[in-house]
Amino acid sequence: MSQNARPVGDGSLGPETASKAASARGALAERDGVLVAFSGGVDSAVVAALARDALGGDAVACTARSETLPAAELDDARRVAGEIGIDHETVAFSELDDPNFVANDGDRCYHCRTMRLGKMYETAKERGIDTVCDGTNADDPGEGHRPGLRAVEELDVFSPLLDAGIAKEEVRAIADAYDLSVADKPSMACLSSRIPTGLEVTEERLTRVEKAERVLREWGFEGFRVRDHDGLARVEIAPDELERALDPAFADAVHEHLTDLGFEYVTLDMAGYRTGSVSPGGEGEPADDANGADGADGSESAAAGGDLGRQYPR
The missing domain is CATH 3.40.50.620 (HUPs)
Structure with missing residues (x-):
């Protein structure tokens, strides 16, 4: 202990x-x-x-x-x-x-x-x-x-x-x-939860999501996700941290970093981070990640991913 x-x-x-x-x-x-x-x-x-x-x-x-x-x-x-x-x-x-x-x-x-x-x-x-x-x-x-x-x-x-x-x-x-350091740790679902349903999970997509979220962590954010809509990165920040995400220096750094990773468009979701935003029906995210609880926060419908593709042509 x-x-x-x-x-x-x-x-x-x-x-x-x-x-x-x-x-x-x-x-x-x-x-x-x-x-x-x-x-x-x-x-x-x-x-x-x-x-x-x-x-x-x-x-x-x-x-x-x-x-x-x-x-x-x-x-x-x-x-x-x-x-x-x-x-x-x-x-x-x-x-x-x-x-x-x-x-x-x-x-x-x-x-x-x-x-x-x-x-x-x-x-x-x-x-x-x-x-x-x-x-x-x-x-x-x-x-x-x-x-x-x-x-x-x-x-x-x-x-x-x-x-x-x-x-x-x-x-x-x-x-x-038990004096465990993770007593207040936010839930963390597996990386595949960032990819909308119907869009294949590939090593390339998983890797760029992980690297994209690393920069948010380095800037001190605690509640966040980077959703990969096949070339469009949708950045979600916890509502109580959202104001900091509007800092021009942060916006420039994230845009540069994520486009270097292969994203064509980088967007900030003004609704903020919420669990299950890419899951069927917008439901569900685990209490823990794949090793210790359910495993992922679900994924968005294929239609939603397709709509983003039409709105932001590649």
Whole structure:
């Protein structure tokens, strides 16, 4: 655990949240060992911390490394695993090997999640572990278009936060009780969530989105997405940060950087960042990313992507 970590139930949590955390930890303790699908986001970090408390060295965190995971997120996962004091593994695979994923239909997250969790089970089996856990919380099932949750159910993944009725705000409170640095970390969906439904997911598009978002991070923004509409970059900034995005120096830097990456047009969405703006029906974004929760924030309809193409000819 972090050197400053405080045990859950020490009075820093309300009695109801502390009881739920104890229930989740108790359920984990009943297992011979667990492998936690671990993104380093707040949901999977709390599951990992509870598992480490419950099982000690019989708990392991595992991060799936692929083209859809930003390098910065992998670095964060390693750092957070170190804070928790849990054994951490990474496994490599490529969603781009699956033509169903590449086609980017409304079930893209289902295809991704099935592959990703399959790798988790392979790793667990190598370690003699029967149980794979994820960070699905009690708020997730009601949050719009979430096909990745179907894969979680089909593969019989154990979701201790969901089973204990722990909602997102309670997850953050438990993370704070453990003194985890990600207690207030915004949700981060995988890079494929930036590509509208019907537009193929390619390594080129994933790479330029990752590099485009890196410049926003370097300018100190916290809530943002760069949506790739096949040559048009739609930059979303959190409403409380949107005014800073109107700084001419920032606008010039972003335009230069993104056009260098291959975008023909760079636009700022004046509605600001909101989850699921490219998902079917505009719904859904996970509480965590693909390793620890549902996997992506969905994608926009093909018609929407086509409209942008007509409005901004290439």
